[in-house]
Amino acid sequence: MMSGYLIVFPAAYPTRHSDRFAIDMTLSNVEDKRIVDAAGNTVHIKVESDLYPVGRSYGAIKLIGDPPHWSDNGR
16 A cells, blocks of 8 residues: 555554644645745745755755655654
8 A cells, every 4th residue: 555655654643744743745836936934035946855944944844755744843
């Protein structure tokens, strides 16, 4: 089932998701956009990974090994 749904980590409970501290979301069409970070700086997004520090500035940390996963602590 994990490979069929491209799940990176096995299911567990409780999780950051069930505790409402994580979200899985797929981002698209973000390249060549400008986004304001939490400090008020405008950041030019050239590639998706340019979003990671912007998310972190708002307290949403990207888990690099799990494509859709963002959380308050990066896990």
